[in-house]
Amino acid sequence: MFRLAVNSQWRKKRLLILCYHGISRFDEHLWRPRLYMHPEVFRQRLEILKQGGYNVLPLGEGLRRLQAGELPSKSLAITFDDGGYDFYAAALPVIKDYGFPITVYQTTYYSDHQIPVFNVVCSYLLWKAQDRVLRDPKELGLAEPLDLKTDSGRMRIVRKLVVDAEARNLTGFQKNDLAAKLAESLEISYDEIVSSRMFQLMNRSEVDELAAAGIDFQLHTHRHRTPLEEGLFRKEIQDNRRSLRKLGETAIHFCYPSGIYRPEFRSWLQMENVVSATTCDSGLASRRSNPFLLPRLVDTSDRSTLEFEGWLTGLASLLTVRKAAPQIIPAAAGSASRSADADQSALVRKPGGND
Ligand SMILES: [Zn+2]
Secondary structure: HHHHHHHHHHHHHOOEEEEEEEEEOOOHHOOOOOOEEEEHHHHHHHHHHHOOOOOOOOOHHHHHHHHHHOOOOOOOEEEEEEEEEEHHHHHHHHHHHHHOOEEEEOOOOOHHHHOOHHHHHHHHEEEEEEOOOOHHHHHHOOOOOOOOOOOOHHHHHOOHHHHHHHHHOOHHHHHHHHHHHHHHHHHOOHHHHHHHOOOOOOHHHHHHHHHOOOOOOEEOOOOOOOOOOOOHHHHHHHHHHOOOOHHHHHHOEEOOOHOOOOHHHHHHHOOOOOOEEEEEEEOEEEOOOOOOOEEEEEEOOOOOOOHHHHHHHOHHHHOOOOOOOOOOOOOOHHHHOOOOOOOOOHHHHHOOOOO
């Protein structure tokens, strides 16, 4: 059935856009298997693409050829969201072995500010300390009872920290101090986490270096959010481009942070000269797809090889019933002016969600 599907005319007219987030350097894949993949699993995926004779196209070329009806058989594109330092340190060495073209949707606030993404690091700290007791919770604005043992309990604590930080209009660096305090009260060395660059994004010189080496950088907003007010939304794109400096001119493809989209976003993106936008909704893109709602396959550690191959061939797309990613708009999304800081809330917002 795989062979029939992959060689079908139906598949030939479609582009599969793969979506990855993090490749783990330590134990991140144990903490969030849907966000981080072990590098060996990632290598197996690329090996399957190579052995299967898939045509991995640069994203822009793939989209152009999709529209022109000139896709080669078994075509796909590979995208990475966020542009974490782990892309540089853990994904790239694997990618280099295969030479596939890659697009990184780079969010830039935490690229400009080299500190761990606040709510992500808080979530990780709590997971690391799940068997411990948090000392002096009041100093962190937290009230007991605190449940560190369950994912939902830890999520509640992170949400409270994020909401409080937003309400107090804390800067990124103030939030970083708060995360350091949390680490201290959990008896974890924050310095080690910071110096390891876990949960940090690639800095500008790393982005420039990889761009010169052929990695394609595209848009993912500056602060990893999509405000519901046009001016603020468009500022996210402008700031994102500005931060990508000269790459900004070639950055015309966009990926919705957290996979959240609304009808009005299309015209705002078009006004910023964006020509395509990808979601976290599962599917293969066809000529009939809305170019501002292109589906992707979010590939995660908990997908089996069989399921992955099912998607490559297109068969899984035909069999899947539920395809859309959850559209939960974070409270802060419509009020980006409250804080100049990035939130990246979706990275920890829902255990089973897409970033
Ligand atoms: Zn993202």
